[in-house]
Amino acid sequence: MSGKVRYDGMFFKLDDPDGNYFNIKHQDIDKEIFSGPSERYKKIKDLEYDELFLMVIQCQLFKKLCLLRIGHEVSSMRSMILNKSRFNSSILPFHQDVSNNWPMSGKPNFTIWLSLNGANKKNGCLKVIEGSHKFDIIGDGNNLLDQKLKDKYMKKENIKYLEINSGDVAIFSNYTLHGSDKNFTKQNRLAFTSCYMDASIYHLKTKKFYPKIFGKNALDQTFLRSLNYKIPEKVYFNKKGI
């Protein structure tokens, strides 16, 4: 965020200046770049290509979980920092991290959400609807639920706030409804998250596969060093840049 460490082509997304999630243009892929030091970056992706973060993504605990839930061949749909800025952060509405409208040949499986400096109700910790992963895709999944679906699935008594310490990790199915409130403290709320899935899943438009985490030809430290701080072309980019 400060620009001290730079990767060519790394994904950056700023929060809306007015702290309104609904104004964020998720389709605006031209603006997914570093645009100067700011504490208001909301997402920084492509961390599979950073040596330290790759070590976390490939740690033994997550490998065991992948083996149980996915198998030996595993990729990452995305690995990123989620910053809830101390400056006018937005509320992230409840959603699932899975959708029938995403151009992917399969569905992502589970997400790890690792707190980097503690998460609580005051700084906008993760909140989930307990048990919601059992309901398959709700509405469009990733998009906002209409009132009827909200009434059915978002019962107040099922909302659980995941207040966790720095270094603790929350692990949840991509079908779990989750979101987060504003940050009302004077410190940014920082988390690192990675989403694991079967490595056979590819992007339907570009036919490209996602960064490989476990299995044959998985990313390793030697390969990352050879990249020399340059992020490979993203799965959703083709030569014309879609």
Ligand SMILES: O=C(O)CCC(=O)C(=O)O
């Ligand atoms: O960190 C947050 O506030 C939301 C997390 C989220 O939506 C995710 O990890 O997919």
